[in-house]
Every structure is written in C-alpha cells, then in structure tokens.
Amino acid sequence: MSQTSSPRRRFIKGAATGAVGAGAAAFPMVSTAQTTTFRFQSTWPAKDIFHEFAQDFAKKINDMAGNRLKVEVLPAGAVVPAFQLLDAVAKGTLDGGHGVVAYWYGKNQAVALWGSGPAFGMDANMVLAWHNYGGGKELLTEIYQSLNLDVVSMLYGPMPTQPLGWFKKPVARVEDLKGLKFRTVGLAVDVFTEMGLAVNPLPGGEIVPALDRGLLDAAEFNNASSDRVLGFPDVAKNCMLQSFHQCSEQFEVLFNKTKYNALPQDLKAVIDYAVQAASADMSWKAAHRYSTDYLEMQAKQGVKFFKTPDTILRAQLAAWDKVTQKKAAENAMFKKVMDSMRAFSQRTGRWKNDTEIDFRMAWNHYYGQRAGGGNAKKT
Secondary structure, eight states: OHHHHHHHHHHHHHHHHHHHHHHHHHSOOOOOOOOEEEEEEESSOTTSHHHHHHHHHHHHHHHHHTTSEEEEEEOTTSSSOGGGHHHHHHHTSSSEEEEOGGGGTTTOGGGGGGTSBOGGGOOHHHHHHHHHHSSHHHHHHHHHHHTTOOEEEEEEEEOOOOOSEEESSOOOSGGGTTTOEEEOOTTHHHHHHHTTOEEOOOOHHHHHHHHHTTSOSEEOOSOHHHHHHHTHHHHOOEEEEOOSTBSSOEEEEEEEHHHHHTSOHHHHHHHHHHHHHHHHHHHHHHHHHHHHHHHHHHHHHOOEEEEOOHHHHHHHHHHHHHHHHHHHHHOHHHHHHHHHHHHHHHHHHHHHHHHOOOHHHHHHHHHOOSTTOSSOEEO
C-alpha cells in the first residue's frame, strides 16, 4: 500500500504546487513599495519658461521611475526666496532645486565662472563639456564641500547667448553705459561695475517692477521667452542683442546629499539620464520658443532689437580680464577653476573653430537679409 500510494501522493503534491504557480501567474503580486517624494523648488516664477524647464526635468524622472520616485516642483518663493535655494537644499528644508550656479556668487566667487563671462571663447555647450569631461564637476564639488554644503549638483541645459539687456534707448558707445542703474548677476556684476555702471543683482521676478518704478535704467535677464513673459516689452522697447557677460550659462539641478545618497543605484541612474535627456530637450524647445517670441515681440509689441556694437563687446572683454585677474590673485579656487577652463578651451576651441562652418553665410544665402543677417539693427 505504501509503495503504490507514494507516487500518487507525489503526483497530488506536484499538482497542488502547479496550481499555486498557475494562480501566481494569473494573479501577480502587486508592488507595495512606498513612493519616495522629492520636494523641489525652482528659482523662477511659475509663468517663466525656466520653471517649465524645471517641470520638464521632473516629468522625465517621474515617467521613468514609475511609482518609486516622484519629484514635485514648486516656483520661486513657495518655500524660500530664489537666492536662498542652495542653503535650503543643503539643510534639507527642500529636497532639491533648479537654478543657476551664478546665483551662489556670494558663497565663493569662483562658482560664477560657470555662468558669467566669455569662458575663454567656449559657448554654453562647450562649458558643459568641460564640466563633465574636463574637471569642472570635480571642482564644483570641491567648492561646495569647502562650504559645508550637503548637496549633489548636476549641470545641464546649455543656454543661448543672452542679450546685453533692455534699455530705454539704444546704446551705441561704451560711454552710453556709464552711470546707468543696471541689473545683472554673478561676475557680470563686477564686469559692468568696472565699465562704470551701478549694478543691482535682483532676482528675476523683481526686475520689471524696478524698471517700471525707475529704480533701474536698464536690465538683462536671459532670453526672448522669459523676457517677454516677465514684461520687459511693457517697460522698455529697445533690446541690445549679443554680449559676453553671460554667453555660456547652463542650469543647475541640486539634490540634498543625504536624501540623494539614500536612493538605490537604479534610481540614481534614472536621475542621471533624466538630466542628460532634459539637456537635449531644453535646447530643442528653446530654439522653437525663443525664436517665436523674438519675432512676435517685434511684430506685436513694437520692440526694436539692436546688435551690441563691437566696441562695447571689446570693452567687456577688457573689463573681464581686469576683474578676473584680480580675483584669481585673491582666491586660489578662482584661479584653479580658471586654469582648468583655459586648458580645456584652448584645445577644444581650436578644434571647434577650425572645423565648424559659418552657418550665417548659408542663412543669408537663402533668406537674402541685409549684411550681417537677421532682424537686429546696427546702432
């Protein structure tokens, strides 16, 4: 009896096991993993395209991470003022933030080298190349660590060259700038001060009201879309295009280091690839939106755009050299960052300048604009 029943019992047991397996396949286990939420704040007003870029970045993380990680982005001022974002993230008041490195100029002036000045001839994308492959990332980490800031920093989103700014009337000579009450940030504060302007580094949301009340004579922010939605065309009708003061800037995404380090490696990878994807997407969206607003401000709001005269651009370079040489002598880290940028730019700049074609020639060929191309007038 026992010899004949043993195979039967084994069969019944195997059948029961198979039934359980089939049931598991029919009714899969539902993940009960808790969602980790990161509360972010940007340094931009809710209506600004920069805040939209911050939301675009967060959406990429949220879409890729499923229900395991969620980034929520608040506008500037929701928790702390824009210029207090870095401290808020470091202390854990916020889990992360979206801004620009130049805003932390008051912590160590070397950080402004990531967003201010001519960057030894590198455009914004080349500065990001230096940051990621030429030692910039390690230098920025070293600066934050020296300041006891518990943050993880990631840079992305190469910005197009920013205008010289918005003026009540066009400027044709360096002398036209002297004495003007002007808004800018970062090392551009020192450059324009050296050029004889009275500079006030106001946050983005405060610029147009200050222009409207006469507290500023002129100001710059960033781009056609941001400038338009902030209301610059309502208080000034002349915009001077092209400038070396901020021609190579990029965005910064900040994470509280303790909260970031607690994430599993695969979610850290999601964040890393979201940064890279957002960098490309931001560039494409900017080309579309900035060009649209640039043309509409001319057609619908009566804005006149002028090319900044070369004499002013050369004066910027001269002022930049004077300012940075002084700061490099006073600040060892400032010199260290400059030396690293210079070494990278000399090599990559030669390659870039030797190999890239002049696309303006082709654009003029097809659209037959006046000498110099485009709609920006010469003063």
